[in-house]
Amino acid sequence: FSAPQEDAHRMLFEGSAQLALMFEREQLETREQFVELKREVLVAVVAKQHPLSQFDQVSYEQILQNRQIVVASRDRTIKPELLFSRHYWRTDNHHSACSMIRQGLGWGVLPLEMLNEQPHLQDQLQVLNLLDFTPKFEYFVDLVWSRETRLGTAAHFLINHLRKQRKTRH
Structure with missing residues (x-):
């Protein structure tokens, strides 16, 4: 599981x-x-209808101010890894995170392999080009x-x- x-x-x-x-x-x-x-590469993504998708480059300040969908422990005392935004929603797996991101509820970090294995996701999601740091996490x-x-x-x-x-x- x-x-x-x-x-x-x-x-x-x-x-x-x-x-x-x-x-x-x-x-x-x-x-x-x-x-x-x-090795697994994780990338920051957003739905193509999300306001962040309009920008060629996204600053750290912009992602701080937009809701992040983060895969995290059910134990709310544990701070999630790869958490950047001030406002975030937690889920316990990448598949439900992907579903929420696709619905435009926020941006998040997903495995690149997930996008490669499911080509329809590439039509729905955009990889964010983060201005202030490398957008790929290996x-x-x-x-x-x-x-x-x-x-x-x-x-x-x-x-x-x-x-x-x-x-x-x-």
């Missing part, structure tokens, strides 16, 4: 999940282990698990399969 990054991380250590696909974290916990899967996606949890056969198979694939790519 889908969960915001912070929730997935917590679930690993509570034992309600054995594996999680997560974006790289600034600080690693000593209890976690991971295998890097791939992260690695990791398969993460807790060192404290005993993993099953399927989890070990998946981890070993990914490690073999990484070995053949390098």
Whole structure:
């Protein structure tokens, strides 16, 4: 199932999940282990009917003043990553964020792969050209698990399969 990054991380250590696909974290916990899967690019987008889409370049001040749709933990005490706007709505996954952005309810940050895999989105959304900083955010996606949890056969198979694939790519 889908969960915001912070929730997935917590679930690993509570034992309600054995594996999680997560974006790289600034600080690693000593209890976690991971295998890097791939690089993912996130881009700032807005619906083509949204007022921000009129501009060739959008300043930091403009995005601060427009509602952002942000993928975030259900725990409201956790500050979302990649939050820029003063006014924002939270959702727990990129698909519902995309739906709200497409409806013109705000701008947001989505995986570029989502736009590439669903060409109709490119007709509905515009990538914002941010004036004050690079509009592409690059992260690695990791398969993460807790060192404290005993993993099953399927989890070990998946981890070993990914490690073999990484070995053949390098």
